Amino acid sequence: MSTPTDVQPPTRSERSHRRPVSSWREHHSWSAGASLRRLASKPVGSFLTIAVMGLALALPLAFYLLLSNAQSLGDALGRNQVINVFLKPDQVAANAQLLAKQVQQHDGVANVTLKSPQQGMDELSKMQGFSDSLHALDDNPLPYVLEVQPQDGLSADAVGHLVDDLRGMQGVDMVQDSGTWRQRLDALLGVGNRAVLILAALFALAVLLVVGNTVRVDITSRADEIGVLKLVGASRAFVRRPYLYAGIWYGLSGGILAVALALLIEFALVDPVARLSQVYEGKLHVGGLPPWLLLAVPIAAAFLGWLGARLVSAWQLRRAA
Amino acid sequence: MGNAVIRFDQVSKRYEGGHEALSQLTFEVAKGEMAFVTGHSGAGKSTLLKLLALIERPSHGHISLDGQSLAKIGRSGIPKLRRSLGMVFQDHRLLMDRTVFANVELPLVIGGIAPLERGRRVRAALEKVGLLDYERQLPASLSTGEQQRVGIARAIVAKPNVLIADEPTGNLDPQLAVEIMGLFAEFQQVGTTVLIASHDLPLIKRMKKRVVVLDHGRLVADVAAEEVL
Ligand SMILES: Nc1ncnc2c1ncn2[C@@H]1O[C@H](COP(=O)(O)OP(=O)(O)OP(=O)(O)O)[C@@H](O)[C@H]1O
Numbered sequence: 001m002s003t004p005t006d007v008q009p010p011t012r013s014e015r016s017h018r019r020p021v022s023s024w025r026e027h028h029s030w031s032a033g034a035s036l037r038r039l040a041s042k043p044v045g046s047f048l049t050i051a052v053m054g055l056a057l058a059l060p061l062a063f064y065l066l067l068s069n070a071q072s073l074g075d076a077l078g079r080n081q082v083i084n085v086f087l088k089p090d091q092v093a094a095n096a097q098l099l100a101k102q103v104q105q106h107d108g109v110a111n112v113t114l115k116s117p118q119q120g121m122d123e124l125s126k127m128q129g130f131s132d133s134l135h136a137l138d139d140n141p142l143p144y145v146l147e148v149q150p151q152d153g154l155s156a157d158a159v160g161h162l163v164d165d166l167r168g169m170q171g172v173d174m175v176q177d178s179g180t181w182r183q184r185l186d187a188l189l190g191v192g193n194r195a196v197l198i199l200a201a202l203f204a205l206a207v208l209l210v211v212g213n214t215v216r217v218d219i220t221s222r223a224d225e226i227g228v229l230k231l232v233g234a235s236r237a238f239v240r241r242p243y244l245y246a247g248i249w250y251g252l253s254g255g256i257l258a259v260a261l262a263l264l265i266e267f268a269l270v271d272p273v274a275r276l277s278q279v280y281e282g283k284l285h286v287g288g289l290p291p292w293l294l295l296a297v298p299i300a301a302a303f304l305g306w307l308g309a310r311l312v313s314a315w316q317l318r319r320a321a
Numbered sequence: 322m323g324n325a326v327i328r329f330d331q332v333s334k335r336y337e338g339g340h341e342a343l344s345q346l347t348f349e350v351a352k353g354e355m356a357f358v359t360g361h362s363g364a365g366k367s368t369l370l371k372l373l374a375l376i377e378r379p380s381h382g383h384i385s386l387d388g389q390s391l392a393k394i395g396r397s398g399i400p401k402l403r404r405s406l407g408m409v410f411q412d413h414r415l416l417m418d419r420t421v422f423a424n425v426e427l428p429l430v431i432g433g434i435a436p437l438e439r440g441r442r443v444r445a446a447l448e449k450v451g452l453l454d455y456e457r458q459l460p461a462s463l464s465t466g467e468q469q470r471v472g473i474a475r476a477i478v479a480k481p482n483v484l485i486a487d488e489p490t491g492n493l494d495p496q497l498a499v500e501i502m503g504l505f506a507e508f509q510q511v512g513t514t515v516l517i518a519s520h521d522l523p524l525i526k527r528m529k530k531r532v533v534v535l536d537h538g539r540l541v542a543d544v545a546a547e548e549v550l
Pocket residue numbers: 336337339341342360361362363364365366367368369520
């Protein structure tokens with residue numbers, strides 16, 4: 001049949017343009033453009049949506065940042081962890097040295113330092129306020145002390161066993177383990193880690209809802225346009241696609257904003273953490289956001305935006321049909 | 322008749338809770354024919370066109386388009402059917418926030434045509450309706466008649482075999498109405514089958530085409546083009 005606009009039959013290029021792959025490409029590029037135009041047509045609303053999502057996603061990131069810094073602080077302190085073994089006052093130098101050798105042989109021990117009563121006295125006398133009262137003493141009341149440094153990365157349980165073993169040794173009066181606070185910190189960090197995960201899940205849900213609601217409002221306000229599209233032969237997928245793209249743009253922008261905010265927080269933390277690090281002789285490594293996370297957050301947010309738009313548009317367009 | 326493009330066979334339509342809008346309607350439109358459907362308000366003209374575009378389904382009877390039975394087209398097949406039809410509406414149904422070009426382009430985008438080819442065809446269609454200089458404007462800045470012509474350009478841009486129009490001259494002044502009808506006649510001349518619902522009897526008489534007259538949903542007259550006085 002001849003055609004109204006020009007009488008020639010379809011040319012070869014015209015037919016090839018109808019191939020499914022290229023029509024798929026045309027549909028997607030049109031939808032992507034149309035959705036961007038829509039976001040740009042109401043900049044304030046789009047910005048608010050994106051800002052809400054950015055803030056929602058930045059929160060768990062900020063917590064993650066604080067937590068990883070607390071963790072590295074704990075690690076730094078953990079490396080200084082020393083078990084003080086006080087020997088009984090009747091122990092003489094020879095015994096103390098023998099005991100030190102014995103302890104050195106123990107599995108989990110990295111290093112043992114023997115401190116004589118005199119060394120202890122010297123250290124104390126350097127501390128302000130003590131020197132006068134020490135002069136009043138006739139005898140040195142301090143015992144020999146073994147400063148036991150457990151091996152790096154020894155688990156809390158293993159340290160506990162070591163402490164028990166040390167307590168059981170002959171000539172040992174008292175063992176002072178600074179490791180319990182470390183255990184507590186670890187437990188606390190465990191709770192924190194779990195909290196970050198729950199927080200991230202909740203805020204992911206928030207992103208889903210924010211995008212879903214934005215798309216719902218958008219579809220409602222575009223009922224006329226949707227009607228026209230359907231009348232000129234658009235499939236449900238075609239009608240829906242711009243909204244899915246809008247969801248992706250919202251999610252992606254929100255994710256990028258969240259990462260930018262988190263980097264800002266990280267930047268704000270650099271100075272105080274560096275000062276803290278100095279206190280620990282540079283042993284404290286600043287825990288920044290890992291690059292994979294900076295990449296994963298926008299991608300995950302884009303996916304969430306797409307999902308929210310998909311769920312709502314399926315429901316909303318079916319109602320409109 | 323072997324060359325019928327539009328075929329209604331004992332078609333009735335009863336809207337939910339309403340009376341019969343069409344009853345036992347039987348008629349055919351041949352390939353390349355142009356026909357008017359007329360009748361007083363509420364006679365069932367719009368309903369007839371809606372059945373063709375599957376905006377509504379008949380309660381009884383059988384409709385076929387281009388040899389294809391509409392009853393066999395499910396929900397997922399409706400877009401394809403509509404892409405094979407050019408439709409013009411009284412209220413033109415343009416996207417008011419898109420340019421004239423973008424509006425006319427729409428069926429081609431949906432058809433998956435590449436941008437270069439789209440541009441060529443959109444301009445050909447706009448030229449046909451005399452609006453080539455308006456492609457960058459928004460519909461709101463156009464007169465009613467110009468808007469209607471944009472709607473016609475959109476209907477013909479994908480080169481449909483069948484063109485249907487519901488009161489395409491409904492709110493145009495008589496001079497413009499004649500021009501628009503002339504456009505439809507031109508499409509008929511290049512082989513398009515055209516079916517137009519209108520209640521403008523003087524205009525219809527002027528066009529000297531076949532006229533199908535409805536009254537309360539019944540076909541009461543079918544006047545061949547040669548018999549139109
Ligand atoms: N969606 C609907 N629901 C119920 N009844 C309807 C619906 N659409 C049309 N009708 C009824 O069907 C009958 C035919 O309507 P239709 O719109 O087809 O008439 P028409 O010939 O196009 O009239 P007009 O010249 O006023 O446009 C009328 O009685 C109308 O009230």
